[in-house]
Structures are given as structure tokens and as C-alpha cells.
Amino acid sequence: MIIQNLNEYIQEAEQLAKEVFEEIHSWPELGNEEFKTVTLIGRKLKEMKLEISRPLATAVTADIKGKGNPQKCIALRADIDALPIAEEAMVSYRSRRAGLMHACGHDAHTAILVGLAQVLHRLKNVLPCDVRLIFQPDEEGKGGADRLIETGVLKGVDQIFSFHVKPDLMAGTIGVQYGTVHGESRMLEVRIKGTPAHGAKPDLGRDAVYGAAQFISLCQGIVSRDLDPVKAGLISFGRIRGGEAGNILAGQVELEGIIRGEDGEVCDRLCQRIRILARGLSQAMGLSIDVKFTQGYRALINDRRSAEQVKLAAGDKAVEINRKSMTVDDFSSYLQLVPGAYFFLGCGFADRENSGLHTSRFQINEKCLATGIETLAQICMKTQYR
Structure with missing residues (x-):
């Protein structure tokens, strides 16, 4: 379908997107605290004469009705929360x-x-489907997707799409991936209890710090020796708390970590081996080792037909990606219920080094904004009735 004025609409929308982007960037808000962000989103959508809904205090949705009586509803999701990182990028x-x-x-x-x-509001007279826009809080925290789903945000939705900027892809490109895109995770909490003693009399105590060190080290052996080498899995610890003084054996140490796997089966295997390790190590060292697992995000697996739609929409901007990632994203919760796809939006600069995600110098090439708008618009305009 040739859409009259589409390029003009995208150029105008790009200017709007730049304004919104820079305003949101200058005032970042953590998960479930995105009050100023959703106020801005709501105001911009209302200026377009769109009706908005607030299913959560820090979430916004809006429906754009297609022409006639469309037989299909596509949902598009954007996450809106920031991170507790001090910015070092020198931008205005x-x-x-x-x-x-x-x-x-x-x-x-x-x-x-x-x-x-x-763009879609201006194209509503030729839009072949209904579109639901979902602005979701707390992707970086405990996951806002599940709470939004509980409010009924997917009611009537036939297909869903989302995307993520990718600094190692140049701006102007779209990364398309089939099958598993992101892995699955489990959160891990470990409490190691020993007996405190003076550092000069270690035989009178049971050293929880030494036990924690052994536990962490042996967990890496689980990945290298208990996991099928063709499977992807990780056990990482990011926080340790314990001890009172440098010359006293600690009576208790607490660890926090994360288990990652390419799928739920890998995560289950790693959890099983950690439980066995904890029992054996506690007996060998005279310690009490308690482990607690909490389900993290599910594996994010693209529906093949939906991924093909992204590739078609991106045209010559499409780049196929064949590498799974052990990062996670709660968009997977939507895909448990509705077919869809998650793609990558190149945001890198061709003439300089690009800092990675979750770093203090991360910066996007704003040229990617128009590419993202155009690709999503084409996904909607090229959709077929169910």
C-alpha cells in the first residue's frame, strides 16, 4: 500500500519525538515513580484528541481505532523507567x-x-487495524508487565510488538531475530550462618565469609561442569553483606545473585544443583546455608510470523540477528499470552565509540527515532486481518 504523506507525517512526528525524548531524558524516574513521565505522555496524547487510560498510577494506554470495523488489534509497548546511574554523557x-x-x-x-x-492518528482513515499503545512502568525492577496484564491491558489484543535500542547497531537499522531473543532468570538469595570468633582463634568458630567464598566459587563449577556445554547459562552474584570487623570471623553472610539460562529448563537445572551444593557445603563446613529462588522474567521467544512482519516492515533497513542474549525483558510476559515479536532499533553512531546499555556514558543517536516510528507504522499499515 502506498500511503500518501507518510514521509511528511514521519518527519513531523520525529520532531515531536525529539522534544519528548529530551524532556524525559532530562528528568529520569525510577520504576513505579514515573509520575512526571506519564503526565507528559498523557498530555501529548490528549493534544492529539486521543482518549487515554491509566490502568496503573504510572502507566498510560491509548487506543487508536482503524477504519471501518477492523478485525484485528495490535498492541505496541514501550517501557518508561530509568536507572539509578549517574550520567556522565555530555549532552545538552x-x-x-x-x-x-x-x-x-x-x-x-x-x-x-x-x-x-x-502518525497513526493522522492515518486512521486508512489504518487496517486497531492499535493499542502501552506505556509500561518498572521494566527494570520487578516487572510492570505482569501488573498491567492483570488490569486487562491485553483484552481484545491479537498481536503485540515491542523493541529496544541497540548501540552496537548503527542508527537507521532494525535488528530482526527469530525464536529465543532473551533468556530466562531466577533471583537468588543465600544466607550463610556460622559462628563468630576472634580472628586469632579460627578453630573456635565457623567462618561465614570463608563459606560464602567457597559457595560462590563452587557455583561457577556448576556452570562449567553440570550444564550441557551447548546450553547457555550463568550464575552471578552482585551483592555480599556480612561481618562486623576485619579481625573477627563473621557469623553471617548474605548473598544476592541471579541465575540466567536460555530457557526455563536450564534455570531449573542450575537451581537444582545449587540446592545440592548448599546441602553438601553446609555439612562439610559446619555452616547453615539457606537458599531461596524467586522466578524472574521468562524467556522472550518471538513468534516467527510476527518476526517476519517486522522484517517486511523494516525493508532494506532489516539486519538479521542470530545471537541469543542472557539479558532479560518482561515483554516476555505479554508473549506468554499473545503472539508477537521484539526487535532491536539501531541507535549507534558510525563515527565514534558507542557506550553500552546501563553505563554512565550511554547515548543514543537521535536519528533512530524516525526509523523506529516508520518501522512501527509500517507494521501496523501492512498488517493483515486475522
Whole structure:
């Protein structure tokens, strides 16, 4: 379908998206605290005469009705939360909140969806489907997707799409992936209890710090020796708490970590081996070792037909990606219920080094905003009735 004025609409939407992006970037908000962000989103959508809904205090949705009586509804999701990282990127719109930054590109995701709303609203007389825009909080925390789903945000939705900026892809490209895109995770908490004693009399105590060191080291052996080498899995520890003084054996140490696997089966295998390790090590060292696992995000697996739609929409901008990632994203919760796809939006600069996601110098190439708007618009315009 040749859409008259589409390029003009995208150029105008790009300007809107840049304004929204820079405003959100300058005032980042953590998960479930995105009050100023959703106020801005709501205001921009209302200026387009769109009716908005607030299913959660820090979430916004809006429906754009297609022509006639469309037989299909496509949902598009953007995450909106920031990270507790102090920004070092020297940009004119840098964060004005100490210790907070949009270091994962959610500001760009949000701005693109706002710009897209303007394009689709102008195309509503030729839009072949209904479109639901979902602005979701707390992707970086405990996951806002599940709470939004509980409000009925997927009611009537036939297909769903989302995307993520990718700094190692140049701006102007779209990364398309089939099958598993992101892995699955389990959160891990470990409490190791021993007996405190003076450092000069270690035989009178049971050293919880030494036990923690052995536990962490042996967990890496699980990955290298208990996991099928063709399977991808990780056990990482990011926090250790314990001890009172440098010359006293600690009576208790607490560890926090994360288990990652390419699928739920791998995660289950790693959890099983950690339980066995904890029992054996506690007996060998005279310690009490308690482990607790909490389900994290599910594996994110693209529906093949939906991924093909992304590739078709991206045209010559499409780049096929064949590498799984052990990062996670709660968009997987939507895909448990509705077919869809998650793609990557190149945001890198061709003439300089690109800092990675979740780093203090992360910066997007704003040229990616128009590419994101155009790709999503083409997904909607090229959709077929169910």
C-alpha cells in the first residue's frame, strides 16, 4: 500500500519525538515513580484528541481505532523507567536528577511511541487495524508487565510488538531475530550462618565469609561442569553483606545473585544443583546455608510470523540477528499470552565509540527515532486481518 504523506507525517512526528525524548531524558524516574513521565505522555496524547487510560498510577494506554470495523488489534509497548546511574554523557539535555539516568533507552522507546501515535492518528482513515499503545512502568525492577496484564491491558489484543535500542547497531537499522531473543532468570538469595570468633582463634568458630567464598566459587563449577556445554547459562552474584570487623570471623553472610539460562529448563537445572551444593557445603563446613529462588522474567521467544512482519516492515533497513542474549525483558510476559515479536532499533553512531546499555556514558543517536516510528507504522499499515 502506498500511503500518501507518510514521509511528511514521519518527519513531523520525529520532531515531536525529539522534544519528548529530551524532556524525559532530562528528568529520569525510577520504576513505579514515573509520575512526571506519564503526565507528559498523557498530555501529548490528549493534544492529539486521543482518549487515554491509566490502568496503573504510572502507566498510560491509548487506543487508536482503524477504519471501518477492523478485525484485528495490535498492541505496541514501550517501557518508561530509568536507572539509578549517574550520567556522565555530555549532552545538552543530560539528567537533572543526581544519581538517575535513562541509561537503557526507555526515554527513546517512549518518545517513539508518542511520535507514532501522531502518525497513526493522522492515518486512521486508512489504518487496517486497531492499535493499542502501552506505556509500561518498572521494566527494570520487578516487572510492570505482569501488573498491567492483570488490569486487562491485553483484552481484545491479537498481536503485540515491542523493541529496544541497540548501540552496537548503527542508527537507521532494525535488528530482526527469530525464536529465543532473551533468556530466562531466577533471583537468588543465600544466607550463610556460622559462628563468630576472634580472628586469632579460627578453630573456635565457623567462618561465614570463608563459606560464602567457597559457595560462590563452587557455583561457577556448576556452570562449567553440570550444564550441557551447548546450553547457555550463568550464575552471578552482585551483592555480599556480612561481618562486623576485619579481625573477627563473621557469623553471617548474605548473598544476592541471579541465575540466567536460555530457557526455563536450564534455570531449573542450575537451581537444582545449587540446592545440592548448599546441602553438601553446609555439612562439610559446619555452616547453615539457606537458599531461596524467586522466578524472574521468562524467556522472550518471538513468534516467527510476527518476526517476519517486522522484517517486511523494516525493508532494506532489516539486519538479521542470530545471537541469543542472557539479558532479560518482561515483554516476555505479554508473549506468554499473545503472539508477537521484539526487535532491536539501531541507535549507534558510525563515527565514534558507542557506550553500552546501563553505563554512565550511554547515548543514543537521535536519528533512530524516525526509523523506529516508520518501522512501527509500517507494521501496523501492512498488517493483515486475522
